[in-house]
Amino acid sequence: MLDYYFTKEKLLKREKDYKIDVFTPGEIFFEDVGDKPRNAIGKIMQDRKMTLFKNKILKEIGKNFIAFEDGTKMECDLAIVIPPYSAPKVLLDSHLGDEKGFIPTDTQMRHLDYANIFAAGDITALAQPKLGHIAIIQGAIAAAAFMRELGEDVTIPAYKPEIFCIMNMGGHKATLIASDILYGGTKDKVFHSPLAKMMKWGFDNYLYYNKGHMPPDLALEATDKLVKFL
Numbered sequence: 001m002l003d004y005y006f007t008k009e010k011l012l013k014r015e016k017d018y019k020i021d022v023f024t025p026g027e028i029f030f031e032d033v034g035d036k037p038r039n040a041i042g043k044i045m046q047d048r049k050m051t052l053f054k055n056k057i058l059k060e061i062g063k064n065f066i067a068f069e070d071g072t073k074m075e076c077d078l079a080i081v082i083p084p085y086s087a088p089k090v091l092l093d094s095h096l097g098d099e100k101g102f103i104p105t106d107t108q109m110r111h112l113d114y115a116n117i118f119a120a121g122d123i124t125a126l127a128q129p130k131l132g133h134i135a136i137i138q139g140a141i142a143a144a145a146f147m148r149e150l151g152e153d154v155t156i157p158a159y160k161p162e163i164f165c166i167m168n169m170g171g172h173k174a175t176l177i178a179s180d181i182l183y184g185g186t187k188d189k190v191f192h193s194p195l196a197k198m199m200k201w202g203f204d205n206y207l208y209y210n211k212g213h214m215p216p217d218l219a220l221e222a223t224d225k226l227v228k229f230l
């Protein structure tokens with residue numbers, strides 16, 4: 001999006017006026033998905049002349065540089081860094097979670113040690129990676145498990161996590177990724193198109209104007225069917 005903004009709106013030239021470098025502390029960039037989405041994102045980055053640096057563990061952020069533990073430095077005007085995840089202090093202090101404060105649960109979202117505690121979303125140790133799509137899957141399971149606890153005759157959905165996200169790329173483009181490779185599945189899809197942008201736009205607006213309520217099942221089933229065709 002930043003590249004689009006610089007090129008299309010600020011009319012800057014890649015490499016001459018600016019350059020975007022991407023770094024990760026990991027061996028693999030985009031390690032939560034399989035080769036197909038990873039290579040597609042790699043190609044988009046290549047086309048935009050971005051350089052990827054792996055095994056870069058952040059040591060210091062200065063006024064116009066960032067330094068890494070391997071002794072290297074990058075000059076920059078703008079550094080965007082995603083910090084390590086951890087739970088809010090209230091949960092860290094409660095000692096209900098692991099060393100980062102994340103709540104250990106079974107796949108029905110019940111705390112492993114306290115049967116009267118349910119958790120869903122980013123706060124669970126099971127949410128890997130931390131994604132809204134996974135939070136929603138877990139939320140439905142936690143709600144069903146809780147209703148069962150209250151004596152309701154409901155089926156608790158099986159826990160089948162998957163990566164599903166649509167990344168805006170600026171302008172009319174977005175990239176949809178649907179993959180369950182991380183969880184032992186075979187789904188590994190990528191779709192870079194204005195249609196993905198429309199889906200994201202539709203979802204965002206629906207959620208916003210309906211105060212956070214999910215779109216109707218029909219729309220979600222249509223999305224599943226579309227992803228199967230990709």
Ligand SMILES: Cc1cc2nc3c(=O)[nH]c(=O)nc-3n(C[C@H](O)[C@H](O)[C@H](O)COP(=O)(O)OP(=O)(O)OC[C@H]3O[C@@H](n4cnc5c(N)ncnc54)[C@H](O)[C@@H]3O)c2cc1C
Nearest residue numbers: 088090120121122123130131132133134135164165166167
């Ligand atoms: C920049 C960014 C982009 C993202 N893009 C995507 C994406 O495209 N697709 C996707 O699927 N996911 C995306 N995610 C991840 C997604 O936002 C999260 O996985 C999702 O919001 C998790 O939902 P949650 O309900 O578990 O937690 P949250 O949405 O974090 O909700 C937790 C709530 O608890 C509240 N809270 C915290 N402490 C307290 C307290 N002490 N008392 C009371 N309330 C408290 C917080 O204010 C917050 O409202 C993105 C995340 C970020 C940061």
